[in-house]
Amino acid sequence: xxxxxxxxxxxxxxxxxxxxxxxxxxxxxxxxxxxxxxxxxxxxxxxxxxxxxxxxxxxxxxxxxxxxxxxxxxxxxxxxxxxxxxxxxxxxxxxxxxxxxxxxxxxxxxxxxxxxxxxxxxxxxxxxxxxxxxxxxxxxxxxxxxxxxxxxxxxxxxxxxxxxxxxxxxxxxxxxxxxxxxxxxxxxxxxxxxxxxxxxxxxx
Numbered sequence: 001x002x003x004x005x006x007x008x009x010x011x012x013x014x015x016x017x018x019x020x021x022x023x024x025x026x027x028x029x030x031x032x033x034x035x036x037x038x039x040x041x042x043x044x045x046x047x048x049x050x051x052x053x054x055x056x057x058x059x060x061x062x063x064x065x066x067x068x069x070x071x072x073x074x075x076x077x078x079x080x081x082x083x084x085x086x087x088x089x090x091x092x093x094x095x096x097x098x099x100x101x102x103x104x105x106x107x108x109x110x111x112x113x114x115x116x117x118x119x120x121x122x123x124x125x126x127x128x129x130x131x132x133x134x135x136x137x138x139x140x141x142x143x144x145x146x147x148x149x150x151x152x153x154x155x156x157x158x159x160x161x162x163x164x165x166x167x168x169x170x171x172x173x174x175x176x177x178x179x180x181x182x183x184x185x186x187x188x189x190x191x192x193x194x195x196x197x198x199x200x201x202x203x204x
């Protein structure tokens with residue numbers, strides 16, 4: 001039996017609620033929600049949109065690894081070698097560059113219930129670390145080469161660095177970006193790297 005009103009975000013809400021139940025997991029002290037590639041795209045957008053983060057009584061951190069794109073909070077995009085933010089120069093030809101999931105316009109389902117201001121506030125306030133492969137600079141493994149994605153940068157590495165700089169500088173987030181040496185678009189390399197292990201398995 002299906003329900004068109006239920007989304008994968010609703011399912012994740014329920015998983016987190018179950019994990020946070022003391023009668024089920026009495027010794028659980030923290031939750032790390034992580035994903036690589038398409039999973040990274042899921043985590044970064046769920047981070048900004050979910051409504052359970054502050055209700056579970058257990059701290060949640062988000063680890064976003066090598067996604068192809070991000071949901072920008074306004075129409076500006078990075079440009080040039082210094083990732084200077086400016087109005088997107090090709091907006092006339094790339095008319096969907098600011099639509100969800102690349103921006104906040106034209107949202108549907110779970111995220112449509114939330115205001116732009118709330119999404120901005122939640123993304124800025126929540127703890128996130130972005131793991132970016134030093135060698136993830138080739139258009140391989142499902143790389144998103146659509147015009148809305150290319151508006152965010154030429155490679156996954158460049159897009160991640162630009163997005164973290166953007167949310168930290170413009171929206172006063174305190175997100176962290178870690179470039180993982182000698183890793184391309186490979187989840188095993190990323191998640192077993194020495195730099196990544198303390199983020200994925202924090203000491204409490």
